[in-house]
Amino acid sequence: MKTATITFITAVIICLTSCAVKNADETGMFFYKMLINNDIETAVSLIDKESLKHTPLEVWKEGLVQKQKRMGALLSYQRTKYYTDTIDNTTRVSICYEVKYSEGVMNEQLQFIYRDGKYYITFYEFTEATE
Numbered sequence: 001m002k003t004a005t006i007t008f009i010t011a012v013i014i015c016l017t018s019c020a021v022k023n024a025d026e027t028g029m030f031f032y033k034m035l036i037n038n039d040i041e042t043a044v045s046l047i048d049k050e051s052l053k054h055t056p057l058e059v060w061k062e063g064l065v066q067k068q069k070r071m072g073a074l075l076s077y078q079r080t081k082y083y084t085d086t087i088d089n090t091t092r093v094s095i096c097y098e099v100k101y102s103e104g105v106m107n108e109q110l111q112f113i114y115r116d117g118k119y120y121i122t123f124y125e126f127t128e129a130t131e
Helices: 002-036 040-044 057-071
Strands: 074-087 090-101 104-115 118-128
Touching: 002 040, 002 074, 002 090, 002 104, 002 118, 040 057, 057 104, 057 118, 090 118
Parallel strands: none
Antiparallel strands: 074 090, 090 104, 104 118
8 A cells, every 4th residue: 555655756757857857958949949039028028027036037038139249040949858857836847949040059047936727937058069
């Protein structure tokens, strides 16, 4: 009985993690689609309001514009790995993407938080890929 309970709890945790990653990744894919379309306003609408208290919206926009100037057009993106964490009933997901631009490849990470029934971006980091 004890083994069955542990197996059930493990299965539930795996299911919840998979759902969290899938839903956060949908937000990430929408973010990248907006960047492909040069729609920075819609892309930054996915940023968590609490995060904007620490990094103002204009800083996010300027960072995206500067990256676009340096790296060129965004051509494609692919999820490479992910991490999840739930503390005090708040789920956070970090997803890494390999992103191809007309001028090179970047390793990018988006961090998400689940609030009000949606995943929002809390952090965005990018570095040039080393091949």
